[in-house]
Amino acid sequence: MKALVWHGKQDIRCDTVPDPEIEDAKDAIIKVTSCAICGSDLHLFHNMIPAMKPGDVVGHEMMGEVVETGSSVTKLKKGDRIVVPFTINCDECEQCKRGNYSVCERSNRNKDLAAKVFGHTTAGLFGYTHLTGGYQGGQAEYLRVPFADATHIKVPDSLTDEQVLFLGDIFPTGWQAAVQCDIQPTDTVAIWGCGPVGQMTIRSAILLGAKQVVAIDRLPDRLSMAAAAGAITINVDEENAVERLNELTGGKGPEKCIDAVGMEAHASSTVDSMYDRVKQATMAVNDRVHVLREMIYVCRPAGILSIPGVYGGLADKIPLGQLMNKGLTVRAGQTHVRRWTDDLLRRIEEGQIDPSFVITHTASLEEGPGMYRVFEQKQDSCIKVVLKP
Numbered sequence: 001m002k003a004l005v006w007h008g009k010q011d012i013r014c015d016t017v018p019d020p021e022i023e024d025a026k027d028a029i030i031k032v033t034s035c036a037i038c039g040s041d042l043h044l045f046h047n048m049i050p051a052m053k054p055g056d057v058v059g060h061e062m063m064g065e066v067v068e069t070g071s072s073v074t075k076l077k078k079g080d081r082i083v084v085p086f087t088i089n090c091d092e093c094e095q096c097k098r099g100n101y102s103v104c105e106r107s108n109r110n111k112d113l114a115a116k117v118f119g120h121t122t123a124g125l126f127g128y129t130h131l132t133g134g135y136q137g138g139q140a141e142y143l144r145v146p147f148a149d150a151t152h153i154k155v156p157d158s159l160t161d162e163q164v165l166f167l168g169d170i171f172p173t174g175w176q177a178a179v180q181c182d183i184q185p186t187d188t189v190a191i192w193g194c195g196p197v198g199q200m201t202i203r204s205a206i207l208l209g210a211k212q213v214v215a216i217d218r219l220p221d222r223l224s225m226a227a228a229a230g231a232i233t234i235n236v237d238e239e240n241a242v243e244r245l246n247e248l249t250g251g252k253g254p255e256k257c258i259d260a261v262g263m264e265a266h267a268s269s270t271v272d273s274m275y276d277r278v279k280q281a282t283m284a285v286n287d288r289v290h291v292l293r294e295m296i297y298v299c300r301p302a303g304i305l306s307i308p309g310v311y312g313g314l315a316d317k318i319p320l321g322q323l324m325n326k327g328l329t330v331r332a333g334q335t336h337v338r339r340w341t342d343d344l345l346r347r348i349e350e351g352q353i354d355p356s357f358v359i360t361h362t363a364s365l366e367e368g369p370g371m372y373r374v375f376e377q378k379q380d381s382c383i384k385v386v387l388k389p
């Protein structure tokens, strides 16, 4: 089959690789009908996250039709149309039973490696390094789905691929980011980063009834999309985010702050950003945390910080004194995808939201490597790419 394969820094190719096979009685195989490039795939593209190996198939946002099931799969049959959550979950361990799917205790095949790095294992993820199990990804013609009875979202034929595809990642990711802010009708919610996850977060915060939602970015196309949803926008190339946020909140600061940027924060003109870039270039730290510092600084005391943005490891110069003295709560995490998807599928069916609004580009799998560049460089007003294998 054809698949997008990681070969090294900024080197993703469309190769021919062996078709996946049933390896365990709990597996299913799907024929992928649509998949997407996620913002966090760019961290792999830039080789910012360790434990990728040349030959790994990438991609963790995908859906398709079941073509084969293992002998113990009971909830799926050939022909079923499913979205695959990027977090692989078993449904049987203590964490899965509590709905904490992204920290499933069983689905990571490289538990020991993950435990060494994080202190404990986290769930297996598709197409996202050997730290999370080394599972092949879904930017491919076919995909093996482990723990298939648990790891799937069945979708109705009445909805298009484009309407439901993002249930596997960016929609529940944006939703969880907003939900963990515990949004009140009096809240100002500030969201740094208006990429695909940021866009879903903005719409989620509005659906959850925030008083005002403020979207912060430096790309006019992304800010226009945010404004179309009803957000107030701040272009950091033109104005100071902290000053404007204080102005919008009568000097009090936003009650809730969301980092939808993660480890590769731009803002290269500030002193702290230049410091991060130097330390990252010399491998002294993984992550650039300019956005986190700004959030801690501007957030209203006793507020909540939510971090859906991906970080890889050690960061430097986190203002712990401000965090502690202001009494801020920090909530982070990979998305517990299936915890949210019944509700979100219902909201799509009821027409409360159509997540396909975010798609700017559709291409074939062969065009995938080129689309990584278009997405990375934000050429041609690119916000979200869907690939059709």
Ligand SMILES: [Zn+2]
Pocket (backbone or CB within 6 Å): 038, 039, 040, 041, 060, 061, 086, 169, 170
């Ligand atoms: Zn993702």
Ligand SMILES: [Zn+2]
Pocket (backbone or CB within 6 Å): 089, 090, 091, 092, 093, 094, 095, 096, 097, 103, 104, 105, 106, 107
């Ligand atoms: Zn589990």
